[in-house]
Amino acid sequence: MKKNNCKISVIGAGKVGSAISYALYRKGFNFLTVIDKNLNKASRLKNIVKAKNFSDDIKKIGSETTFLLITTPDDVIYSVASQISKLKNINFENLIAIQTSGVHSTDSLRPLELKGARVLSFHPIQTLTSKLNKLKIYDSVTNIYFGVETRKENYSIAKTLAGYLNSKVIFVKKEYKPLYHIACVFASxxxxxxxxxxxxxxxxxxxxxxxxxxxxxxxxxxxxxxxxxxxxxxxxxxxxxxxxxxxxxxxxxxxxxxxxxxxxxxxxxxxxxxxxxxxxxxxxxxxxxxxxxxxxxxxxxxxx
Structure with a gap:
């Protein structure tokens, strides 16, 4: 996973999406599209990471997207993945799709995986608040651990991504994701x-x-x-x-x-x-x- 070859689209411009996107932007990653039902949030994040476009319509994801960051509420991840899987302009076999849920496994990205995408659950073991300014938001997702669930062949992707954030990964088995997330809830x-x-x-x-x-x-x-x-x-x-x-x-x-x-x-x-x-x-x-x-x-x- 080389950042020069990465063209990122973000679905969900909330706290987690904004924090990780800004951190990656600071590391030199390029952003294509920011999608959020709230156009004000989408526009704000688009300006922060200098993305080419923003929209409230999933169909407007850039066709050149190679890295998809899904940071929506947990309950809609599968629905979002399903909608994206039906798009005709995406090269799924060249796509890395990541969600940031603590409790949900990569099963929530199954529609994309079936199309050939490499899918990961990449959850920051960190608490994020809207009280943070941009610099503190960047700091909040660097030098931390990420709880990762994915196939073993994707481990190198997770390690490389975490490395760009000066962070480390803990690999969690799919069946342990809920217990892992409960531990996070107790910790925060x-x-x-x-x-x-x-x-x-x-x-x-x-x-x-x-x-x-x-x-x-x-x-x-x-x-x-x-x-x-x-x-x-x-x-x-x-x-x-x-x-x-x-x-x-x-x-x-x-x-x-x-x-x-x-x-x-x-x-x-x-x-x-x-x-x-x-x-x-x-x-x-x-x-x-x-x-x-x-x-x-x-x-x-x-x-x-």
Missing amino acids: NYIITQLNAIELLAKKIKMQKVWKHAFKPLINASVTNALYYTPTEVLTGPIERGDVKTLQIHIENLKNFAPEFLEFYCASGIETLKIALKKKSINENKFSKIKKLFEQNISVGKKL
């Missing part, structure tokens, strides 16, 4: 959920102005330590100590002052309890006692 979305809980609890105790500064060292240390060692090795806190009375105080105060977090706290507590048992910082009896406390209050939380 659910961490945000926990931070949101911290923010809302901080507001209740009048710490809304300083909560980021106050909790940042604790958050950073917890993540850094868990990644340097293992989550099991670095677990601390009342569950790790088997401190039942502290947990009871937490639960009673959640019931009285923040009942919306009771179920979340207890469900998270059960998972944390399993880590403490694995660490052998608590015994089976303590595990059972605390687990019962959490389970009883999960049902209470559902009713509040």
